[in-house]
């Protein structure tokens with residue numbers, strides 16, 4: 001093991017030992033987040049570790065007068081850790097800030113722009129992910145997804161999934177693949193499923209996936 005890796009590993013151990021999310025606060029959040037109910041106890045313990053490390057490496061900033069509580073911070077970290085539970089925190093390298101607005105926020109852009117910005121709900125957004133930049137969330141929408149969950153919809157998971165897609169450039173539905181996975185096979189599988197959804201939406205057929213996923217391959221990727 002290189003000296004750098006050894007130092008990094010020691011740092012992780014120190015953080016988990018001395019700065020772990022307090023157990024009672026963690027349990028309280030788990031009780032509220034239905035999305036996490038089905039994880040095994042081993043997965044929940046690993047999620048707590050990832051959420052702890054997430055909070056050490058990222059900053060969560062409240063905007064527009066929103067008052068940040070410990071519980072809010074833990075909720076964001078726990079949900080952020082879910083997409084990378086089997087991947088690792090390094091999948092969120094390259095950016096540091098989560099900005100939390102009290103409510104949905106107005107913007108002047110839409111969809112994917114040349115800088116790789118992905119926006120959701122044109123005009124008034126519940127979340128937004130910037131390429132190599134911040135991830136922005138509306139706290140009201142985070143809470144709605146937590147307390148009144150609807151299948152397949154969670155703004156925190158959605159925006160963090162955009163971050164995974166952006167790891168190898170702009171969001172386009174082609175994230176970095178695991179070793180031995182074929183780019184061609186991924187592209188074919190994604191485009192044929194995307195085209196089926198687009199046809200269903202065009203014909204107003206019932207879709208199991210939210211129709212918003214038919215807007216771009218990037219949106220389709222994380223529904």
Ligand SMILES: [Zn+2]
Pocket residue numbers: 118119120158162218219
């Ligand atoms: Zn999106």
